[in-house]
Amino acid sequence: MEETTKYTVIGAGHGGKAMAAHLALMGFPTTLYNRTPENVAIIKQRGGIDLESYHGGPRGFGRLALVTSDVAQALAKADVIMVVVPSSAHADVAKVCAPYLRNGQIIVLHPGRTCGAIEFVKVLRDNSCLADVTVAETETLIYASRSDGPAQARIFRIKEAVPLAALPAKRTAQVLEVLAPAYPEFIDGVNVLHTGLNNMGAIFHPVLTLLNAGRIESTHGEFQFYIDGATPSVARVLEAVDRERVTVAAALGIRARTAMEWLKLAYDTNGANLYEAIQNQPGYYGINAPATLHHRYLFEDIPMSLVPIAVLGQRYGVSVRAMDAIIRLACIIHQTDYWRRGRTLDKLGIEQLSVGEITRYVNDGRLD
Amino acid sequence: MEETTKYTVIGAGHGGKAMAAHLALMGFPTTLYNRTPENVAIIKQRGGIDLESYHGGPRGFGRLALVTSDVAQALAKADVIMVVVPSSAHADVAKVCAPYLRNGQIIVLHPGRTCGAIEFVKVLRDNSCLADVTVAETETLIYASRSDGPAQARIFRIKEAVPLAALPAKRTAQVLEVLAPAYPEFIDGVNVLHTGLNNMGAIFHPVLTLLNAGRIESTHGEFQFYIDGATPSVARVLEAVDRERVTVAAALGIRARTAMEWLKLAYDTNGANLYEAIQNQPGYYGINAPATLHHRYLFEDIPMSLVPIAVLGQRYGVSVRAMDAIIRLACIIHQTDYWRRGRTLDKLGIEQLSVGEITRYVNDGRLD
Numbered sequence: 205m206e207e208t209t210k211y212t213v214i215g216a217g218h219g220g221k222a223m224a225a226h227l228a229l230m231g232f233p234t235t236l237y238n239r240t241p242e243n244v245a246i247i248k249q250r251g252g253i254d255l256e257s258y259h260g261g262p263r264g265f266g267r268l269a270l271v272t273s274d275v276a277q278a279l280a281k282a283d284v285i286m287v288v289v290p291s292s293a294h295a296d297v298a299k300v301c302a303p304y305l306r307n308g309q310i311i312v313l314h315p316g317r318t319c320g321a322i323e324f325v326k327v328l329r330d331n332s333c334l335a336d337v338t339v340a341e342t343e344t345l346i347y348a349s350r351s352d353g354p355a356q357a358r359i360f361r362i363k364e365a366v367p368l369a370a371l372p373a374k375r376t377a378q379v380l381e382v383l384a385p386a387y388p389e390f391i392d393g394v395n396v397l398h399t400g401l402n403n404m405g406a407i408f409h410p411v412l413t414l415l416n417a418g419r420i421e422s423t424h425g426e427f428q429f430y431i432d433g434a435t436p437s438v439a440r441v442l443e444a445v446d447r448e449r450v451t452v453a454a455a456l457g458i459r460a461r462t463a464m465e466w467l468k469l470a471y472d473t474n475g476a477n478l479y480e481a482i483q484n485q486p487g488y489y490g491i492n493a494p495a496t497l498h499h500r501y502l503f504e505d506i507p508m509s510l511v512p513i514a515v516l517g518q519r520y521g522v523s524v525r526a527m528d529a530i531i532r533l534a535c536i537i538h539q540t541d542y543w544r545r546g547r548t549l550d551k552l553g554i555e556q557l558s559v560g561e562i563t564r565y566v567n568d569g570r571l572d
Numbered sequence: 573m574e575e576t577t578k579y580t581v582i583g584a585g586h587g588g589k590a591m592a593a594h595l596a597l598m599g600f601p602t603t604l605y606n607r608t609p610e611n612v613a614i615i616k617q618r619g620g621i622d623l624e625s626y627h628g629g630p631r632g633f634g635r636l637a638l639v640t641s642d643v644a645q646a647l648a649k650a651d652v653i654m655v656v657v658p659s660s661a662h663a664d665v666a667k668v669c670a671p672y673l674r675n676g677q678i679i680v681l682h683p684g685r686t687c688g689a690i691e692f693v694k695v696l697r698d699n700s701c702l703a704d705v706t707v708a709e710t711e712t713l714i715y716a717s718r719s720d721g722p723a724q725a726r727i728f729r730i731k732e733a734v735p736l737a738a739l740p741a742k743r744t745a746q747v748l749e750v751l752a753p754a755y756p757e758f759i760d761g762v763n764v765l766h767t768g769l770n771n772m773g774a775i776f777h778p779v780l781t782l783l784n785a786g787r788i789e790s791t792h793g794e795f796q797f798y799i800d801g802a803t804p805s806v807a808r809v810l811e812a813v814d815r816e817r818v819t820v821a822a823a824l825g826i827r828a829r830t831a832m833e834w835l836k837l838a839y840d841t842n843g844a845n846l847y848e849a850i851q852n853q854p855g856y857y858g859i860n861a862p863a864t865l866h867h868r869y870l871f872e873d874i875p876m877s878l879v880p881i882a883v884l885g886q887r888y889g890v891s892v893r894a895m896d897a898i899i900r901l902a903c904i905i906h907q908t909d910y911w912r913r914g915r916t917l918d919k920l921g922i923e924q925l926s927v928g929e930i931t932r933y934v935n936d937g938r939l940d
Contacts, residue, residue: 412786414783415782415783415785415786415901416784416785416786416787417783417784417803417805417806417809418780418783418784418787418800418801418802418803418805418806419784419786419787419795421803421804421805421806422795422800422801422803427787427790432786432790433786433790434786435785435786435789435790436789437785437786437789437865437905438785438786438789440904440905440907441785441901441904441905444904497805525900526900526901526904528896528897528900529896529897529898529900529901530897532893532894532896532897533783533809533894533897536808536809536812536894537805537808537809539808
């Protein structure tokens, strides 16, 4: 019989703690790594994480094999490395891990946002990592979860079908097979352009945040983000940005889901237009807006989601003027240049590739 | 003794009715023209307009010399034609008036927004108007006024120093002299690039409206437009757009007032930044937001104010990316192309001019 898969979870935020505890409770030897020792001190002291969840879901004390801030230790025995950090930290994680990776290890970004795996592989290459590892990304975080204490996690929901793609896609089946005992919910996401261009947060979060900027800041987010925030006019901007995303995907030969199709698929929500579909989604009721504009809906979703989609559009001849307007406003409000800080084609190492070459790269891994 | 100046007021909205009644009460023979007979039927029947105003201000029944929807009649005896219509109608007014204008008549746009007089003169030329008329524009409407009935008007305030410029500017002094008996408040606005580039509504209205779009639509404007709407982040966008406007002016050799300087000048308001200056302006308290996004703050201020400033910037090498973002969002929300509908350089007839040539044109009137 094969040995049980050993997991290392990188990141001890809401998602990382839930995942580490859940994996441990499922019986997998699990290591938890966090760069900052203070963030995992209490987990280390207790030896694990208390997990609660929805009725019938996983619960109990997830005893961890190791809790560490030493990356060499964290990676030494891992078969699978689960990266559960904000996507703006993916490049740093890759850099830190590069010297310690071994042949055969699998790295999964939860989620990749847009072009996460491509960026991760590029940073490994730039840091002289010669190990034959497989980097994969999911389309969304499998958990809806929250951590209410230093060694606590609570899972609200485990999503049922989460697309995952390896880079190259020819290794996706193998990754799914390794993960299946823990996560039968992962399904074939085709390739990392698919998972990255089906990033719905890229559309919803920045547009809703910016076209409600004054209200967020003057009420500290005391209104329903989707229900009050997605008015007919705001929804028209959502549709325009979404149309650009789907067109960028089409330019790369990919049929991405529209936001309308996604609402139908994920929540069985219908409507004559995006405004109606959002208003018809019961799950959106009661979700408040962010309390401030210094929120990942801008500082993560702009550079790691919207910028890579927009630069792919610019590279392959798609007008992305609505995205440009949204990115520009975020740059002004945060007084930074997200066009530079974001995932640009040079940072991804794909600025010279034709559509055919980028397709071959994500499917077969050949970058020549 | 010279004959009393005869006025014709074009437009019977809030401002037009106030102006016509006020002029009549000051003793000037005044004609009121409105394209749609129904809009002035009751005024015509009564022979004038009831004017009320602030304590000590003008009041009484302003008996009009003529109320008409016949433009030939309206213009026949006029010395001065006061155009008090939304700036989006300026081109139409010019077209309608072109055949009936006579040498020596003065036309004043209240206000021109940006490039109003330039557009007016271009439309007259395109419609074969050979009369030697003088077109001028003001920087803002001299009245704060409101009409609460078909033949009623109420003036809240008459502004104290309103810049006015003729096209060409060498005729400004002559226009001011003709207007002075009625309006000593008008002062020399240097030239029509000055008046047009000091258009503060171009900055405040679209940015505040769009970055509060969701709130306007979901509350029907039930919040304080400036006080709640101009939060620190929204004010940063205001500052960015304002900086672009002032830079466009500088590229044309003009020192435009910044929004901060304007708040200081108009209201003696100070602050470390635009956010503070707006919050320190007592006059902004209690002013609610528009009840809908179908409002002149977008459908007038985008094409007639922000677009001409932006196209001047593009023509003379100024980055106007913040303006572009704002215009783009308005295009999406109103599902129209304001870049085409707005005052573009070809519509203004100045697309071939160098900075030197445009300066000579607005100052001396030579377009060759």
